[in-house]
Structure formats: structure tokens, C-alpha cells
Amino acid sequence: MxxxxxxxxxxxxxxxxxxxxxxxxxxxxxxxxxxxxxxxxxxxxxxxxxxxxxxxxxxxxxxxxxxxxxxxxxxxxxxxxxxxxxxxxxxxxxxxxxxxxxxxxxxxxxxxxxxxxxxxxxxxxxxxxxxxxxxxxxxxxxxxxxxxxxxxxxxxxxxxxxxxxxxxxxxxxxxxxxxxxxxxxxxxxxxxxxxxxxxxxxxxxxxxxxxxxxxENAAQFYDLAGVVRKRFAGEMRHAGTGVFECCDGYVYLFAGGMGAARFWNNLVRWLQEEDVAGSQVLSEPRWTDSRFMDSGEAKSIFDEIFPSFCARWRKEDLYHESQRRNVPLCPINDVEDVLNNAQMRxxxxxxxxxxxxxxxxxxxxxxxxxxxxxxxxxxxxxxxxxxxxxxxxxxxxxxxxxxxxxxxxxxx
Missing domain, CATH: 3.40.50.10540 (Crotonobetainyl-coa:carnitine coa-transferase; domain 1)
Structure with a gap:
């Protein structure tokens, strides 16, 4: 047997x-x-x-x-x-x-x-x-x-x-x-x-x-709202979300938008402690408005601030620091990363x-x-x-x- x-x-x-x-x-x-x-x-x-x-x-x-x-x-x-x-x-x-x-x-x-x-x-x-x-x-x-x-x-x-x-x-x-x-x-x-x-x-x-x-819920979106859900991949759907490049790869950030608004202040505080250029503007009251966060203006402003900060880091280091600060960010791992991952091991x-x-x-x-x-x-x-x-x-x-x-x- x-x-x-x-x-x-x-x-x-x-x-x-x-x-x-x-x-x-x-x-x-x-x-x-x-x-x-x-x-x-x-x-x-x-x-x-x-x-x-x-x-x-x-x-x-x-x-x-x-x-x-x-x-x-x-x-x-x-x-x-x-x-x-x-x-x-x-x-x-x-x-x-x-x-x-x-x-x-x-x-x-x-x-x-x-x-x-x-x-x-x-x-x-x-x-x-x-x-x-x-x-x-x-x-x-x-x-x-x-x-x-x-x-x-x-x-x-x-x-x-x-x-x-x-x-x-x-x-x-x-x-x-x-x-x-x-x-x-x-x-x-x-x-x-x-x-x-x-x-x-x-x-x-x-x-x-x-x-x-x-x-998942794509059928319900169409049934209830008449919306056909489509692909967005690494697109910044809201300010504070999307795929960003590090010095050795990419990470995905989800710190903006309706479901992640509670993490926004953690991210802003981190950027300001690191003296990231332009990060002071992210503390303005308008960033608490979900409609503004979804706007092209908000996404454009964020895209001028966060990428330069992200590019300084290795993705693994950025991931662990984000976990410490309660910011939802994760590395986009390749096969080598997966095989060497401490949790997997x-x-x-x-x-x-x-x-x-x-x-x-x-x-x-x-x-x-x-x-x-x-x-x-x-x-x-x-x-x-x-x-x-x-x-x-x-x-x-x-x-x-x-x-x-x-x-x-x-x-x-």
C-alpha cells in the first residue's frame, strides 16, 4: 500500500x-x-x-x-x-x-x-x-x-x-x-x-x-450596480495603493482607499520621520476625503513623493519596517525569494x-x-x-x- x-x-x-x-x-x-x-x-x-x-x-x-x-x-x-x-x-x-x-x-x-x-x-x-x-x-x-x-x-x-x-x-x-x-x-x-x-x-x-x-464578487457588482469589474494590476486605484519599485524589485502598497484609510496616518508619519520631500502635504485634511483620494490629483501628488522613498530600500527591509509600523506593504517575491523566505523555511x-x-x-x-x-x-x-x-x-x-x-x- x-x-x-x-x-x-x-x-x-x-x-x-x-x-x-x-x-x-x-x-x-x-x-x-x-x-x-x-x-x-x-x-x-x-x-x-x-x-x-x-x-x-x-x-x-x-x-x-x-x-x-x-x-x-x-x-x-x-x-x-x-x-x-x-x-x-x-x-x-x-x-x-x-x-x-x-x-x-x-x-x-x-x-x-x-x-x-x-x-x-x-x-x-x-x-x-x-x-x-x-x-x-x-x-x-x-x-x-x-x-x-x-x-x-x-x-x-x-x-x-x-x-x-x-x-x-x-x-x-x-x-x-x-x-x-x-x-x-x-x-x-x-x-x-x-x-x-x-x-x-x-x-x-x-x-x-x-x-x-x-x-469572487464580480458577479454581485454587475448584479447590484451594473458594473463590469476589470483588471487594474499595479495601477494606483487610490492614492497610497499600487506597485512601486525598490532598489532590488517591487512592492505592493495598500495604505489608501476605503478599506485601508486607517493605515494612512501610519504611512504619513513614517514618511515625515524619514524627511521625505513633500510628505508634509500628506497631512492636510483633504487626504481624509475618499473622493479626493480617488482623484487624479491625489494620485499624482502621491506618485511624486512615495517612489523616491521606496527606491532607497531593499524590498525585504521595506517589508519588515512596514510591518513594524503597521503599514500594509508586501514584497513581490520571485521564485528565489519564495524558496529563501524565512516563514516558508x-x-x-x-x-x-x-x-x-x-x-x-x-x-x-x-x-x-x-x-x-x-x-x-x-x-x-x-x-x-x-x-x-x-x-x-x-x-x-x-x-x-x-x-x-x-x-x-x-x-x-
């Missing part, structure tokens, strides 16, 4: 992960919390294995960084689900599983003869989670999509970037990550419900809808995961939440293709033998 200790939160839960594109992170969240998650791949392996960037320079050898991050703590088997023998094996595995995760186009499992209705005939408590761009129903259900198109159609992309330029996609597959997190929550609720009433459910996750949840977010074939540990984020009595952890590296074929089938009590194509799959 999974190498995680028996006191992990999800120890004893069995998961079959059929992900090929979208669902890997959902399975990872279960696996890192102790569930026995088995990644089921076709002979030859999933395309994510060889997706750049790579560990070292070994392209095309299952050393793609995305695959090795998204499949930690899972075990791996290979099955050719187009073959009768392997379908029989899968049905036996499903008969003792708690959860199946799949991300194929709607109807894929039905065409294979292993849809939820057929599988629950043998395992009434089985939960099937389907993660697709637009869900199992509706006019878009059969449409293909990328992370970028899902961000766009969900409304989130319109709010990303600078107001005087086109929308800008955030780094990585953010839409897919959002969908997978919602899928993990829905799956866990369905598994818990099945443990109570013995009835397994179909969890239908549309990434498109999950992305729309990320636009104290909490132990980044862990080294040994990888024999790569020859050294891979540094990656561990479990981003701490359970006091049943903590999660990355139990081991991502599996080689078919690495645990015989072990999983024996432990899960499967009697059928696999097809030759699965046995001869790469790495099996």
Missing part, C-alpha cells in the same frame, strides 16, 4: 486515478494525505511524463517536471483498457476502490463499458469523479479547451493584467489547479457520504465553472523528494496544510510506468491477468 504511515488522514482509502490531462492534482492531494492512489496508464504512458521542462537535460525519459510533481505518493500500473483482459482487471480493481478520478471527454468510460452505472452494480459505494473543461452536460460539454481558454470563458482572464493592455495569463495551469482543488473537495465529501450511507455518487466537475468561482513547505533515476532529490512544495493528529506528507516520488503492476493487483485481490500489451508497456 501507500508508503504514508497509517495515521495519515486518508489512510485506507483506495483511489484509481485515470487522469490523462486535467485530473492529476486531485489524485495528488489524496495521495499526499495517505490514500492509496494508483495511477492507471495506458501502455506507453501518459503524455505528461514527457512534458517539458525536464529534470536535468533528460528529455523524453519520464523526467518531465510536471509529471513528477503532480504524481507524488501515487503507485503506478499500466492497463490497456481497449483490451478485454485489462478491462476485467480494471473492473476488479474498481470493485474494491472508494474513488475513481477520470478526465476524459464525456462518454469515454461509457464507450469502454466502465461507466459509473455499470461499476456500482458491483460496488455500490464507489464514487466516480469526472474532471472536464465544461462538465458532462450542456452545449459546451464536448468542446476541447486549454487552461487559457478556460480562464477566458470563466471570466477570470478579463481581470488579469494591466488596464491599458490586453489580458495576461497567470503563470502555470491555474484554471486546471482551481478545478482540481474543487474536485478534491467534492470527491472527499462524496466518499465520506458513501461511508455513511453506502451510496456512491458521480461527482461532475466543470473547470469552466470552478474558474468563475475565482472571480520555518513551516517546512518545500521538501526534497528522492529520485533514484535522476540521481538526487527534487525540491518541491509539500502538503500546504498541517493536520495536528493525521498529517500528510509526500511519501515517495512519482511512479515509473507500470512500476507497481504485480504489487497492486496482489494487494487489491485481483485474479485476472493483464493483456500482453499492458505487460510489455514501457517500463512495465
Amino acid at each position: 501507500n508508503d504514508a504511515s497509517s495515521n495519515t488522514a486518508l489512510a485506507g482509502i483506495r483511489v484509481l486515478d485515470l487522469s490523462t490531462r486535467f485530473g492529476f492534482y486531485t489524485g495528488k492531494l489524496f495521495a499526499d494525505m495517505g490514500a492509496d492512489v494508483v495511477l492507471v496508464e495506458q501502455p506507453g504512458g501518459c503524455a505528461l511524463r514527457d512534458e517539458a521542462p525536464f529534470l536535468g537535460s533528460q528529455a523524453g525519459t519520464s523526467l518531465g517536471i510536471p509529471f513528477n510533481y503532480l504524481n507524488t505518493s501515487k503507485r503506478g500500473i499500466s492497463l490497456d483498457l481497449t483490451q478485454t483482459a485489462d478491462l476485467a482487471v480494471f473492473r476488479e480493481l474498481a470493485a474494491v476502490a472508494d474513488l475513481i478520478i477520470e478526465d476524459g471527454p464525456p462518454g469515454t468510460l461509457r464507450r469502454l463499458g466502465i461507466d459509473h452505472e455499470q461499476l456500482v452494480a458491483r460496488n455500490a459505494a464507489l464514487v466516480l469523479t469526472s474532471i472536464t473543461p465544461f462538465g458532462q452536460s450542456g452545449p459546451y460539454a464536448q468542446f476541447a479547451a486549454t487552461d487559457l481558454t478556460l480562464l477566458a470563458l470563466g471570466g477570470f482572464l478579463n481581470m488579469m493584467g494591466y488596464p491599458d493592455g490586453p489580458p495576461t495569463q497567470a503563470y502555470g495551469n491555474q484554471a486546471v489547479a482551481i478545478g482540481c482543488m474543487f474536485a478534491a473537495v467534492g470527491s472527499m465529501m462524496a466518499v465520506l457520504a458513501a461511508q455513511v450511507d453506502g451510496v456512491g455518487q458521480r461527482v461532475d466537475v466543470a473547470i469552466h465553472e470552478c474558474v468563475t468561482m475565482a472571480i 520555518h513551516r517546512g513547505l518545500f521538501v526534497g523528494v528522492p529520485h533514484e533515476r535522476f540521481g538526487e532529490e527534487i525540491l518541491m512544495p509539500g502538503v500546504p496544510f498541517h493536520l495536528s493528529a493525521s498529517p500528510g506528507r509526500i511519501a515517495h516520488r512519482a511512479p515509473e510506468l507500470g512500476e507497481h503492476n504485480d504489487l497492486v493487483l496482489a494487494e487489491w485481490g485481483v485474479r485476472h491477468t493483464r493483456s500482453r500489451s499492458a505487460v510489455e508497456g514501457r517500463g512495465a
Whole structure:
């Protein structure tokens, strides 16, 4: 079974992960919390294995960084689900599983003869989670999509970037990550419900809808005020807010505007103690008027005062001083800053995961939440293709033998 200790939160839960594109992170969240998650791949392996960037320079050898991050703590088997023998094996595995995760186009499992209705005939408590761009129903259900198109159609992309330029996609597959997190929550609720009433459910996750949840109160702004919220990025929406340059990078300041007015006097006092040119004007009564703070005049005046002060500082030093003075300011960290951050180091977010074939540990984020009595952890590296074929089938009590194509799959 999974190498995680028996006191992990999800120890004893069995998961079959059929992900090929979208669902890997959902399975990872279960696996890192102790569930026995088995990644089921076709002979030859999933395309994510060889997706750049790579560990070292070994392209095309299952050393793609995305695959090795998204499949930690899972075990791996290979099955050719187009073959009768392997379908029989899968049905036996499903008969003792708690959860199946799949991300194929709607109807894929039905065409294979292993849809939820057929599988629950043998395992009434089985939960099937389907993660697709637009869900199992509706006019878009059969449409293909990328992370970028899902961000766009969900409304989130319109709010990303600078107001005087086109929308800008955030780094990585953010839409897919959002969908997978919602899928993990829905799956866990369905598994818990099945443990109570013995009835397994179909969890239908549309990434498109999950992305729309990320636009927070934008829908309410339109509903109540007829306002379409748009991107503003580092723009100074009010005097005392926005992105400003330091001597070694950038910081974000939020000391003006309706929600941050109580911090304004702290900032002004700081600037005056530092003898910043022009800062005396910021004590005038008009700076307590939110309408003035929103005006172009106020923003222009502030923009002549604060940047010169900010440019004297290193962003980390400016951040700590602002915290001491109760001024809401934070550094805009790059990856190096994040890895070296004292808080991250104290909490132990980044862990080294040994990888024999790569020859050294891979540094990656561990479990981003701490359970006091049943903590999660990355139990081991991502599996080689078919690495645990015989072990999983024996432990899960499967009697059928696999097809030759699965046995001869790469790495099996």
C-alpha cells in the first residue's frame, strides 16, 4: 500500500486515478494525505511524463517536471483498457476502490463499458469523479479547451493584467489547479457520504465553472450596480495603493482607499520621520476625503513623493519596517525569494523528494496544510510506468491477468 504511515488522514482509502490531462492534482492531494492512489496508464504512458521542462537535460525519459510533481505518493500500473483482459482487471480493481478520478471527454468510460452505472452494480459505494473543461452536460460539454481558454470563458482572464493592455495569463495551469482543488473537495465529501450511507455518487466537475468561482464578487457588482469589474494590476486605484519599485524589485502598497484609510496616518508619519520631500502635504485634511483620494490629483501628488522613498530600500527591509509600523506593504517575491523566505523555511513547505533515476532529490512544495493528529506528507516520488503492476493487483485481490500489451508497456 501507500508508503504514508497509517495515521495519515486518508489512510485506507483506495483511489484509481485515470487522469490523462486535467485530473492529476486531485489524485495528488489524496495521495499526499495517505490514500492509496494508483495511477492507471495506458501502455506507453501518459503524455505528461514527457512534458517539458525536464529534470536535468533528460528529455523524453519520464523526467518531465510536471509529471513528477503532480504524481507524488501515487503507485503506478499500466492497463490497456481497449483490451478485454485489462478491462476485467480494471473492473476488479474498481470493485474494491472508494474513488475513481477520470478526465476524459464525456462518454469515454461509457464507450469502454466502465461507466459509473455499470461499476456500482458491483460496488455500490464507489464514487466516480469526472474532471472536464465544461462538465458532462450542456452545449459546451464536448468542446476541447486549454487552461487559457478556460480562464477566458470563466471570466477570470478579463481581470488579469494591466488596464491599458490586453489580458495576461497567470503563470502555470491555474484554471486546471482551481478545478482540481474543487474536485478534491467534492470527491472527499462524496466518499465520506458513501461511508455513511453506502451510496456512491458521480461527482461532475466543470473547470469552466470552478474558474468563475475565482472571480469572487464580480458577479454581485454587475448584479447590484451594473458594473463590469476589470483588471487594474499595479495601477494606483487610490492614492497610497499600487506597485512601486525598490532598489532590488517591487512592492505592493495598500495604505489608501476605503478599506485601508486607517493605515494612512501610519504611512504619513513614517514618511515625515524619514524627511521625505513633500510628505508634509500628506497631512492636510483633504487626504481624509475618499473622493479626493480617488482623484487624479491625489494620485499624482502621491506618485511624486512615495517612489523616491521606496527606491532607497531593499524590498525585504521595506517589508519588515512596514510591518513594524503597521503599514500594509508586501514584497513581490520571485521564485528565489519564495524558496529563501524565512516563514516558508520555518513551516517546512518545500521538501526534497528522492529520485533514484535522476540521481538526487527534487525540491518541491509539500502538503500546504498541517493536520495536528493525521498529517500528510509526500511519501515517495512519482511512479515509473507500470512500476507497481504485480504489487497492486496482489494487494487489491485481483485474479485476472493483464493483456500482453499492458505487460510489455514501457517500463512495465
